[in-house]
Amino acid sequence: MPHTKSAEKRLRQSDKRRRTNRTWMKGVKKETREVADALATGDAAKIATQFVAATVKLDKAAAKGIIHKNKAARLKSRMAKRINKAKAAPAKTAPTKA
Numbered sequence: 022m023p024h025t026k027s028a029e030k031r032l033r034q035s036d037k038r039r040r041t042n043r044t045w046m047k048g049v050k051k052e053t054r055e056v057a058d059a060l061a062t063g064d065a066a067k068i069a070t071q072f073v074a075a076t077v078k079l080d081k082a083a084a085k086g087i088i089h090k091n092k093a094a095r096l097k098s099r100m101a102k103r104i105n106k107a108k109a110a111p112a113k114t115a116p117t118k119a
Contacts, residue, residue, distance in 0.1 A: 045087040052078045056100055060107050068104055075100060 023029045052075035059068040076097055083093035 042087055045082050045085070049075075049078050049082050049088070053096065053100065056104075060103060063107070065108070068107070072100060072104060 023032050052071070056068070056071045056075050059071045079088070079093040079097055082088050083090040
């Protein structure tokens with residue numbers, strides 16, 4: 022337990038920040054999970070909309086200082102790579118007529 026008034030205030034502030042950060046991170050994880058689920062189904066339209074939603078959520082979290090801007094960029098880049106790989110995969114495996 023805090024012994025001084027300033028320590029009590031710091032405890033309140035850190036608790037408030039922790040709750041805010043956890044809420045935002047749950048939202049970020051939810052959006053990225055939905056992109057992964059859309060990739061599993063293979064629906065191109067759903068993948069595109071989920072990717073946009075996840076990108077917006079990551080950018081907002083980075084702007085608010087919840088996560089570092091480089092982490093947001095890294096996560097978006099990895100998602101984009103997986104999406105592009107999934108788009109290219111069916112074209113490579115399709116048999117060609119000779």
